[in-house]
Amino acid sequence: MTALLAAVLAASLAGCSSTGGKRAEEARAAQTAGGKAAVNTPRWTFAMVTHSGDGDTFWDIVQNGARQAADKDNVKFVYGHDKEAQRQSQLVQSYIDQKVDGLIVTLAKPDAMKDVVARAEKAGIPVITVNSGAEVSKAFGALTHVGQDETMAGEAVGAELNERGRKKALCVLHEQGNVGHEQRCDGTKKTFKGELQKLYVEGTNMPDVQSTIEAKLQSDRDIDSVVTLGAPFAPTAVKAKEQAGSDAEIDTFDLNAKVADGLKDGSLGFAVDQQPYLQGYQAVDLLWLYKYNADVLGGGKPVFTGPQVITKKDAAALQEYTKRGTR
Amino acid sequence: MSTADTIVKNTGPGGGGPDERLVRRSPARRLLSRPELGAVVGAAAVFLFFSFAADTFLRASSLSTVLYASSTIGIMAVPVALLMIGGEFDLSAGVMVVSSALVSSMFSYQMTANVWVGVGVSLLVTLAIGVFNGFLLTRTKLPSFIITLGTFFMLTGLNLGFTKLIGGTVSTKSIADMEGFDSARTLFASHLSLGGVDIQITILWWIGLVALATWILLRTRAGNWIFAVGGGADAARAVGVPVTKTKIGLYMGVALAAWISGQHLLFSYDAIQSGDGVGNEFLYIIAAAVGGCLMTGGYGSAIGAAVGAFIFGMASKGIVYAQWNPDWYKFFLGAMLLLATLLNAWVRKRAEATK
Secondary structure, three states: OHHHHHHHHHHHHHOEOOOOHHHHHHHHOOOOOOOOOOOOOOOOEEEEEEOOOOOOHHHHHHHHHHHHHHHHOOOEEEEEEOOOHHHHHHHHHHHHHOOOOEEEEOOOOHHHHHHHHHHHHHOOOOEEEEOOOHHHHOOOOOOEEEEOOHHHHHHHHHHHHHHOOOOEEEEEEOOOOOHHHHHHHHHHHHHOOOEEEEEEOOOOOHHHHHHHHHHHHHHOOOOOEEEEOOOOHHHHHHHHHHHHOOOOEEEEEOOOHHHHHHHHHOOOOOEEEOOHHHHHHHHHHHHHHHHHHOOOOOOOOOEEOOOEEEOHHHHHHHHHHHHOOOO | OHHHHHHHHHHOOOOOOOOHHHOOOOHHHHHHOOOOHHHHHHHHHHHHHHHHHOOOOOOHHHHHHHHHHHHHHHHHHHHHHHHHHOOOOOOOHHHHHHHHHHHHHHHHHHHOEOHHHHHHHHHHHHHHHHHHHHHHHHHHOOOHHHHHHHHHHHHHHHHHHHHHHHHOOOEOOOOOOOOOHHHHHHHHHOEEEEOOEEEEHHHHHHHHHHHHHHHHHHHOHHHHHHHHHHHOHHHHHHOOOOHHHHHHHHHHHHHHHHHHHHHHHHHHHOOOEOOOOOOHHHHHHHHHHHOOOOOOOOOOOHHHHHHHHHHHHHHHHHHHHOOOOHHHHHHHHHHHHHHHHHHHHHHHHHHHHOO
16 A cells, blocks of 8 residues: 555656646735734624535635635634525524624525524624525515625626627526526526526536537527526536537626636636625625624615626636635 | 256256256347346337437437437446446445546646546545445445445545645636646547547447446356346355455446546546535436346346436437426426336336246
8 A cells, every 4th residue: 555655656746747736826826815803803703604505616705705804803704504494594593502793694595594583683693694585684684685686687697698699598507496596597588688598407417517508509509698507517518519519609607717717718708797705705894893883784775796797808807816716 | 955956857868858048049039038128128219209309309419419418327327237236336426426536636736747647546546435335335234325325425525625625615726737638638528520420438438338347247257246246145155256356346346437437527627516426326326227227136237227328318318309398307307217117117027928
C-alpha cells in the first residue's frame, strides 16, 4: 500500500500540468475581503436555514456573502439546510431552542414554515426572510425580505428575448414541482411575445439533461432559444444544441464561472442574475442593524437583489468574481 | 447416493434415454430459453410505438441521441446485472460515479498534475470502494442492501464534504485548460461521425462492456461462479466455488464501470457538481430488472441489461420526441416501463411453457 502511494505521488510529481490547476488559481490570488471585525458590538449569533439541497452552487455564494458580512459585524454565523420543508422547520426550531440572536430563513414552502417563524417571533428572535417567500414574509412577522421576485425575473427574461427577436423559446426546469421554477417560466411566458414551451429534465443527472434537451431540439427545429433555470445547466444546453445541430441561443438564470466564460466567448446569450451574494450579505447586515440600531429596510416591502441582466459586455468584469465564488 | 442413482439410470443399458442436459435442442428452442428474449420483444414494442407516435423518432440523429442516453445508463447496468445475477445489490453505484469523477478532477487540480494522473488515482480509489463494499458484505454477512446503503450515504457525504473542504465551493473547478485534458476527453467523451451519424464514444464503451460481460458469463469459469453464488451461496461454497472472491470481484466490476462513467462525466462537462448522481442507482437496477435479471439472483444476462437500458432510453427520450405534455412525463415513463416489463414476463412464460 505504501509502495503504491509512493508510486502515485512520484507519478503525480512527474506528471505536473504546466497549465491551469490550483497553481494557476493561486497565481491569480483573488483578493477577497478580509475577516476582521469592523465593530465592537457584542458577539451575536445569527443562524441561517435554507431549503437548499446538498451541493448547490447557488447557496454557496449566499453563504459566502453572509460569512463576510458576519466577519465585519463581529457576528457568529451558523448555517443549516434541508430541502424537505418539515426538516427545514425542525432545524429552525433547534436554533430557536439554542436562543440565537437572529434568524435568516427561506420560505420556499411557506405553509410548513409559518408556525416556526411565529415561534421565533414569540421567543423574541428577529427573523429576516431571504430568496423565496416575498409575498408572505410580512404576514408571518419577519422584519423584511431580501431577494428576487421570481416572476419578475422571468418577466425580465421574456423582455430580453423579445429584444433579441426570438420567436420560440424553451424553458428547461431541472426540478419538477419547484414553485420558484414554475414562477420563472410563467413570468417569462407573461412578457415573451413568442411561444414558450416547458421541458423537465433530471437535474442530478447531467447526461440525462443533455440528451433530453437534444431530443427536444431535434423534434422541434423552430426553437430558437433555450432558457435554463440554473447556471450549471447552461453549458450542458450548449453541448446539447451542438449535438442536435440546432442554432438556438442559450440563455440562463443565475451565474457562475462557466456562465461568465460562456457569455464572454459568445456561446451564451445572456444571464439573469439575482445576486445571491447580496442575499446573504444584506440579511446578516440588516439583522445587525436591527439589533444595534432598530433599523428596518424596505418599509414593509421586499428588498430586491435582482433581476440583473448580464450580457457579453459585463462578462469580462464578472469573470474574476465568479471564480472566487462571490458572484 | 442420489447422484449415483442418476448416473446409473442414465448410463445403464435399460435406462430412460440419454441425460436430458445433453439433449441437442433446435436453435429456435435455444433462443426461446435465453433470459433476454422477453426484453427484446419489449424493446421492439416500445420502438414500434414511438416510430408511430413521434415522427422525429426514426431519424438517425434522434436514434443517436437515444443511444447516448441508453449508453450512460447501460454502461453501469452491465456490472449491476452481473451483481444481481450473483444475488446482490449496489445502492452506492449512482454516487460512486460522481465520487470517481470528483477524485480525478480534484486530484489533478489540487496537485496541478497532468489530468491522466488524476484519472489513474481515481481508478485506484474507485476500485477500493468496490473492494470495501464486497469485503464488508462477505465479512459481516449483512444484506447487501444495508451495506451499500451505508456506502451510499457515506459517499454522498464525502463527495460534498471533500469538495467543499478542498475547493471551498460545492462544484469542482474547471480542469479544461490543464495538460492531458484533450487526450482524456478523446478517450472518454468524444464523438465520432459514422456515415454522417454522430456516435458518442460512450456507446462504444457500452458495447465493449456488454461483450466482455457476456464472454465472462457464458465462456469462463468465473461466469459459472457468478450464477452459482446467485443461485445459492451455501451450495456453491459446498462444491468449491470461491464465494468471497466472486462477490468482491463483482463489486469491483461495478466500481470499474463507475470509473468509466465518472470519467465520461468529468471530461464531458469539465466541472462536476458534488451533489449529483443520487437516485441513478435505481436506473441501473431498473435496466437490469427490465432486461430479465431476477431480483433474487441466479438468472439474467448482460445483453438483457443492455436491452433494458435501451428500453429506458427509448421511453424517456421518446416521450420528448412525441411532444407530450411534460407535466405527465414521469407517469408516461413509469407506465411505459411497466408495460415493457409485463410484456417481457409474458413472453418468457410462454417460452418456458413451450419447452
